[in-house]
Amino acid sequence: MAPSDPDAVSALLPLPPATFHILLALSVGERHGYAVIQDIETRTNGELRLSAGTLYRSIARMVEQGLIAEVARRRSIADDERRRYYRITAFGTAVARAEMARLADLVRLAKASGLTPRTT
Amino acid sequence: MTALYRTLLRMYPKSFRDDYAAELTRTFETKMRGRGTIAGMFAALLDVVPNAIAAHWEILCQDLAYTARTLSRSRGFALAAVLITALGVGANTATFSVADFVLLRPLPFPEPDELVRLCEGPRDGAGWGCMNELSPANYRDAVQQTTSFERFGAFTGASVNLVGAGEPLRISGTRVTAQVLSVLGVAPARGRAFDTTTSLDADASSVLLSHGLWQRQFGGDPGVIGQSLQLDGTPYTVIGVMPPRFRFPDEATELWLPLLLREEDFGNRSNTYLQAVGRLRHGVTFEQARTEIARLATRMQHELPETNAETGFSFFRQKDFVFPRNRTMLIGLVGASLCLLLLTCANLANLLLARSAARERELAVRAALGAGRHRLVRQMLTESIVLALMGGVAGVGAAAVAMPMLSRLVPATLPLAAQPTLDMRVFAIAALLSVVTGIGFGLLPALRVGRGAGFAALREGSRGGARRQRLRTTLVAIEVAMSVTLLISSGLLIRAVMRVQAVDPGFRTDNVLTMRTVLPSPKYDSAAMREQFYDRVLTGVRALPGVASAAYTSGLPMVLTGGIAGVNIPGRPQVNRRLQNVGIRFVSSQFFDAMGIPLMRGRDFEDTDRRDRQRVAVVSKSFVDTYWPGEDGLGKTFEIREQTRTIVGVVSEVKVRGLERTPEPQVYIPAYQPPDIGLGGLYVPKDLVIRGSQELSMVPAVRDIVRRVDADQPLSSIRMLRDVVGDQTADRRAQVRVLVALSLLALLLAGVGIHGLQTFTVAQRSREIGVRLALGAAPSTVARIVVSEAARMAILGVIPGVIAAWFAARAMGALLFGVRPDDPVTFLTVAGVCVVVAIVSALRPAMRAARVDPITALRAE
Numbered sequence: 001m002a003p004s005d006p007d008a009v010s011a012l013l014p015l016p017p018a019t020f021h022i023l024l025a026l027s028v029g030e031r032h033g034y035a036v037i038q039d040i041e042t043r044t045n046g047e048l049r050l051s052a053g054t055l056y057r058s059i060a061r062m063v064e065q066g067l068i069a070e071v072a073r074r075r076s077i078a079d080d081e082r083r084r085y086y087r088i089t090a091f092g093t094a095v096a097r098a099e100m101a102r103l104a105d106l107v108r109l110a111k112a113s114g115l116t117p118r119t120t
Numbered sequence: 121m122t123a124l125y126r127t128l129l130r131m132y133p134k135s136f137r138d139d140y141a142a143e144l145t146r147t148f149e150t151k152m153r154g155r156g157t158i159a160g161m162f163a164a165l166l167d168v169v170p171n172a173i174a175a176h177w178e179i180l181c182q183d184l185a186y187t188a189r190t191l192s193r194s195r196g197f198a199l200a201a202v203l204i205t206a207l208g209v210g211a212n213t214a215t216f217s218v219a220d221f222v223l224l225r226p227l228p229f230p231e232p233d234e235l236v237r238l239c240e241g242p243r244d245g246a247g248w249g250c251m252n253e254l255s256p257a258n259y260r261d262a263v264q265q266t267t268s269f270e271r272f273g274a275f276t277g278a279s280v281n282l283v284g285a286g287e288p289l290r291i292s293g294t295r296v297t298a299q300v301l302s303v304l305g306v307a308p309a310r311g312r313a314f315d316t317t318t319s320l321d322a323d324a325s326s327v328l329l330s331h332g333l334w335q336r337q338f339g340g341d342p343g344v345i346g347q348s349l350q351l352d353g354t355p356y357t358v359i360g361v362m363p364p365r366f367r368f369p370d371e372a373t374e375l376w377l378p379l380l381l382r383e384e385d386f387g388n389r390s391n392t393y394l395q396a397v398g399r400l401r402h403g404v405t406f407e408q409a410r411t412e413i414a415r416l417a418t419r420m421q422h423e424l425p426e427t428n429a430e431t432g433f434s435f436f437r438q439k440d441f442v443f444p445r446n447r448t449m450l451i452g453l454v455g456a457s458l459c460l461l462l463l464t465c466a467n468l469a470n471l472l473l474a475r476s477a478a479r480e481r482e483l484a485v486r487a488a489l490g491a492g493r494h495r496l497v498r499q500m501l502t503e504s505i506v507l508a509l510m511g512g513v514a515g516v517g518a519a520a521v522a523m524p525m526l527s528r529l530v531p532a533t534l535p536l537a538a539q540p541t542l543d544m545r546v547f548a549i550a551a552l553l554s555v556v557t558g559i560g561f562g563l564l565p566a567l568r569v570g571r572g573a574g575f576a577a578l579r580e581g582s583r584g585g586a587r588r589q590r591l592r593t594t595l596v597a598i599e600v601a602m603s604v605t606l607l608i609s610s611g612l613l614i615r616a617v618m619r620v621q622a623v624d625p626g627f628r629t630d631n632v633l634t635m636r637t638v639l640p641s642p643k644y645d646s647a648a649m650r651e652q653f654y655d656r657v658l659t660g661v662r663a664l665p666g667v668a669s670a671a672y673t674s675g676l677p678m679v680l681t682g683g684i685a686g687v688n689i690p691g692r693p694q695v696n697r698r699l700q701n702v703g704i705r706f707v708s709s710q711f712f713d714a715m716g717i718p719l720m721r722g723r724d725f726e727d728t729d730r731r732d733r734q735r736v737a738v739v740s741k742s743f744v745d746t747y748w749p750g751e752d753g754l755g756k757t758f759e760i761r762e763q764t765r766t767i768v769g770v771v772s773e774v775k776v777r778g779l780e781r782t783p784e785p786q787v788y789i790p791a792y793q794p795p796d797i798g799l800g801g802l803y804v805p806k807d808l809v810i811r812g813s814q815e816l817s818m819v820p821a822v823r824d825i826v827r828r829v830d831a832d833q834p835l836s837s838i839r840m841l842r843d844v845v846g847d848q849t850a851d852r853r854a855q856v857r858v859l860v861a862l863s864l865l866a867l868l869l870a871g872v873g874i875h876g877l878q879t880f881t882v883a884q885r886s887r888e889i890g891v892r893l894a895l896g897a898a899p900s901t902v903a904r905i906v907v908s909e910a911a912r913m914a915i916l917g918v919i920p921g922v923i924a925a926w927f928a929a930r931a932m933g934a935l936l937f938g939v940r941p942d943d944p945v946t947f948l949t950v951a952g953v954c955v956v957v958a959i960v961s962a963l964r965p966a967m968r969a970a971r972v973d974p975i976t977a978l979r980a981e
Contacts, residue, residue: 034147051163052147053132053171056140061178084143 008091012065015099018058021048023067023096026088030071033059033084059086067092121160122149128164131172133179134494179495183502190503194475198507201471204869205511205558208464209550210518211862215457216546217519218526219450228365230305231399232439236409238262238272238396241434243421249441251434254394257386258420258431262396265416268409272398273300275369278377280351281640282337283832290638290836291333291351292372295379298323303399304368311345311360314378323378327356331364333374351377352640353832369395389427397438410435448934449855453526455928456606456862461550463602465557466595467869472504472561473592474880483566497566504562508555515554516547526858592877593913599870600917601924604954606863608925609932611946612939613859617852619938625845626774627677628716632841633810633818634676637826637833647731651792653829654708654805655727660825662710667812671711672791672805677776678844679807680705684784688759689747702743703776703784704760706805708791712738712771714809715841722754722769729790736790738769743785760787761795779848780937807837815840852935867954870917871961874910878965882906882972889969890977899970906969910962914955921954922947 015023025031025039037050050058062068063086071085088096125148129141148167152160191198229235240258241251254262254274263272278295281288298314307313309331314323327349329338338344347358356377367373385391400409413435420428483496519542637657644650654672661670674680685704709725712718720741729736737760744753744767756767776783791805812818819838826833882889889902929941939946 033143034150037147037151051167051171052144052151053167055147056144057136057171057175057178060136060140083146 009095009098012067012095013099013102015095016058017048018050018054019062019067020096020099022055022058022062023088023092023099026068026086027093027096030085030087032086036086062092067095121152121157121164124161125164125168128168131168133172133175133498135179135492136175138492179498180502183499184506186499187503187506191507197471197475198510201468201507201558202511202514204464204468204471205508205554206514206518207865207869208461208468209512209515209547209554210522211865212457212461212550213515213519213542213547214522214526215453215858216550217523217541217543219454220543220546221541228306228367229438233437234270234400235304235438236269236398236400236406237434237436237438237441238398238413239434240392241432243417243430243432249434249436250395253392254396255389255392256381256394257389258392258428259394259396260381260386261420262413262416262433265419266409266412268401268404268412269398270401271299271303272396273297273303274379274381274394274396275300276379276393276395279638280375280377281353281638281832281834283350283353288832288834289337290636290834291374293351293375293377294369294373295377297379297381300368300397303397305399306363306366308360309363310342311358313360323359324380325354325356326359326378327351328360328362328376329358330362330366330374334361351375353643369397389424406437446851448932449851452609452928452932452935453855453858456609456859459602459606460862460866461553463599463866463869465553466598466602467873468554468557469561470592470595470599470873470876472558473564473588473595474876476561476564477588477880477884479566493566497563500563500566501559504558505555507562508551508558511554511558512547512551515551516542519547525854589881592880593916596870596873596877596913597917597920599866599873600914600954600958601919601921603863603866603870604918604921604950605924605928606859606866607950607953608922608946609928610856610859610863611950612929612932612936612941612943613852613856615939615943615946616935616937617849617856620779620849620852623775623779625677625779626717626772627841629840629842629845630716631811631813631815632714632716633812633815633822634837634839634841634844635808635819635822635835636806636837637808637835638806639804639833647794650804653833654791656829657808657826658708658710660828661808661810661822664812664814664818664821664825666814667810667818669710669713670808670810670812671714672708673711673807673809674706674791674803674805676807676809676841676844677715677774678778678848680776685760685787687787690757690759690764692747701784702739702760703786704803705786705788706791706794706803707788708805711788711809714811715774716811717774718772720770720772721752722767724769725788725790727792730792733793735763735765735793736768737765738771738788739767740773740786741770742773743787744770746785760789763795765789779845809841867957870954871957874913874958875961875964877913878906878910878962879968881909882965882969886969886972886977889972890974893972894974894978902972903966903970906966907959907962910958911955914958918951918954922951925950 021040021044022036024043025036028039031039033052033055037052037055040048040050059068063070066089068086069089071087122145126141126145129137129144132141148164152163155163237250238254238259239250239252240254253276256274259272259274263269273296275294275296278293280291280293282291283289296314298316301307301313302316308328311328313328314326329344334340334344338347344358345360349356349358362376379394400406413433417428417432421431479500483500486496487493523542637653639650639653644653658670658672661667684701687702707725709727709729712724719738722738725736725738737758739753744751744756747758748756753767753770757764758767759765771786771788774783774786775781776786794803808822810818810822816838819835823835826835892902893899925947926942929936933941
């Protein structure tokens with residue numbers, strides 16, 4: 001799957017929220033499962049709390065779709081060697097970017113219709 | 121808590137577990153650090169349960185998509201599998217449903233096992249069903265002198281002419297004593313029943329309607345209660361309407377009139393016209409009641425020798441009132457569909473086994489690429505279940521189509537509601553069997569993966585495996601055996617039907633129209649009124665164009681099967697009355713002409729044979745042969761119904777009791793010379809027989825004639841005489857049709873099975889065949905080997921099939937009229953046919969084998 005294959009990319013859009021957030025979390029660098037959960041929780045201010053099961057189901061699906069991949073080697077001696085680390089792939093980055101663009105388009109369309117978010 | 125989580129993890133699909141269980145546990149532990157146990161357990165449940173369900177669902181969707189792709193690639197296989205399953209499941213559901221409806225379903229009365237029927241019968245209580253009707257006196261004694269019964273009621277047939285609601289109609293009714301409804305335990309849905317407490321006469325002109333009659337003739341009008349009707353010229357008041365499912369004593373009865381037994385009715389013990397229905401007392405068994413009844417009969421034989429010396433009772437359960445013959449037929453059908461079910465399962469298994477060889481390779485490849493065994497098994501399971509479900513749905517459709525055909529086998533003697541419906545329990549069992557077969561054989565390739573056999577499949581030149589070959593051969597042999605059993609049974613029954621149809625009824629049915637005009641009381645109580653009616657109708661009908669002859673009779677043969685009277689020959693010792701019974705009929709002139717009964721000696725009746733002339737009779741030849749063997753019988757006298765008559769004519773035998781039963785000797789008496797004693801409705805001429813070229817198109821003209829004679833007189837039972845005879849074999853023919861259909865299907869499936877197996881074998885062994893051809897064997901030899909193997913498989917199946925058929929034929933013995941259960945012609949023919957079919961099925965693969973190119977075969981793979 002070439003990363004820039006537009007059909008393959010658009011076939012996955014729109015992304016489920018959990019998938020998008022996982023991609024965001026991994027776009028910064030390699031992470032293991034629990035770290036991803038923590039990262040997402042922090043970033044969304046506690047709004048999106050993934051349970052372990054939901055996370056790994058998503059991970060399993062994203063691995064199959066080629067969005068992320070497991071990291072083969074150990075990170076550092078300090079970390080638990082049973083931990084598995086994941087990284088985003090080039091394809092995953094392309095998809096994340098496409099989703100971002102899609103969301104931005106949506107916001108622009110909404111603004112053009114005169115809808116402004118209420119600031120509370 | 122970690123332990124709990126780990127246990128909960130087992131809910132996930134195994135493939136998911138294998139990959140992520142460790143991570144899940146670790147992550148969960150980290151998350152739950154510092155949280156309480158209760159909170160932790162909740163969190164664990166909330167985490168695992170919805171996700172596990174979602175994970176399984178995702179896999180199911182994947183498997184379904186995969187199944188759809190695979191099945192659409194092998195459409196032939198899918199279609200075959202669905203059709204075969206539909207056949208087995210559908211045929212069985214339909215047959216079982218009808219059989220259950222008739223044989224097992226309880227009657228629509230409360231506590232139906234307690235209901236019993238009582239009639240008179242032979243002295244020893246032998247015979248089946250209601251052998252003879254009861255006289256009121258014998259009925260009263262049975263009621264008063266036994267203790268086994270809670271209650272008894274009596275009833276008798278009472279068909280009436282209903283006038284005033286459009287065309288005059290003939291309605292079948294039953295006269296019942298007031299207790300009958302409480303014996304049955306059913307109350308009217310509207311209005312009230314006959315009053316048991318008040319004196320006899322209070323309800324004398326009340327009538328109860330059936331639900332069906334109420335809907336059809338009175339539009340379901342609730343105001344029908346209290347309405348007045350004209351039945352046979354007498355006004356009656358409607359007092360109630362029975363519930364929709366109520367039928368008693370048979371399907372045809374549509375209204376119930378009160379039966380009033382007055383003191384004078386109990387005088388004559390030989391006036392038999394009642395049947396009785398009773399309910400056993402709680403705690404009394406049927407056997408105890410039967411013993412008490414038998415003892416009562418013996419007592420009465422001693423105490424009343426002049427009337428009851430030869431009288432016993434017929435006593436049986438209401439629910440057993442199915443002709444033993446019908447029961448045998450239905451059980452036979454059930455057996456036949458079981459055969460078919462077995463056969464379809466074998467065929468399905470064969471189909472799946474054939475496919476499994478190809479699938480093994482595919483699965484081995486996938487296993488090598490990393491798919492877990494569990495996952496593959498799961499995928500194959502989904503595929504098998506989808507196929508089974510499709511087959512099951514198609515099976516329900518097939519059963520729904522087959523039901524109406526099979527419903528015609530429901531006997532009319534049972535007071536059951538109209539139509540049997542599909543029995544879902546049976547459907548479930550048949551479907552289960554098919555599903556089990558499908559899954560069992562469908563999973564085989566997946567189960568063999570990962571046990572080393574999978575790797576063998578990857579190797580070039582893999583063979584099917586000798587064990588699988590033997591299994592398939594055995595399955596085909598089973599299919600052939602089942603076909604043989606079904607075909608032999610069908611063949612024997614077909615021959616039986618043909619034998620029955622070949623029986624000469626004793627009269628000619630070509631171009632004969634019959635209909636019934638039952639003259640009601642009190643209008644036609646006087647003989648003069650009746651005779652005037654017959655005269656005028658017959659004169660009018662005989663004048664119609666195309667009519668050769670027309671006559672009246674008290675009962676058509678095969679329609680009126682009874683009508684017995686005792687005879688006495690003057691000058692001979694008075695033998696027991698029952699042994700000197702003859703069938704008695706009252707007929708007008710031209711009867712024998714119209715019926716086509718050959719007059720052997722003497723003369724037919726003439727219109728001048730009236731009351732004021734000498735009393736005459738025409739008798740059947742067997743009558744003369746019994747009492748005056750060797751003589752021609754003309755001029756002899758005998759006593760019947762307390763009158764002396766002279767024989768003026770002798771006719772040949774008529775099968776009055778049906779094609780399959782031997783009748784008593786017949787005595788025909790002129791309609792205008794009835795006996796002086798009052799006749800029951802049985803002996804009054806009512807059936808008009810017309811021999812003429814116009815057949816049914818005569819009906820409007822006849823209706824006109826009758827209307828001109830009496831505008832209130834309805835016509836009923838209009839049909840051709842050939843249909844009367846045809847009805848004799850209607851149930852047999854229905855059964856045969858079903859059996860033949862099942863047998864041909866079985867044979868087709870067996871043939872397809874053999875064809876499939878041989879094709880497969882040839883393909884598998886093409887290398888070996890190539891070698892043989894290369895070494896100089898003639899193509900014809902190779903072809904012959906394929907065909908002879910098929911024949912060998914067939915013979916392997918024929919032998920057990922013949923044995924099973926032999927047992928089945930013996931069980932069906934009662935149905936095999938004029939045919940031996942071990943009829944060699946049928947057995948040999950069927951065996952031959954099966955072998956021939958096997959050979960024909962193997963021809964195509966044989967030709968393919970002969971055309972194998974040795975070079976290509978040796979090079980390939």
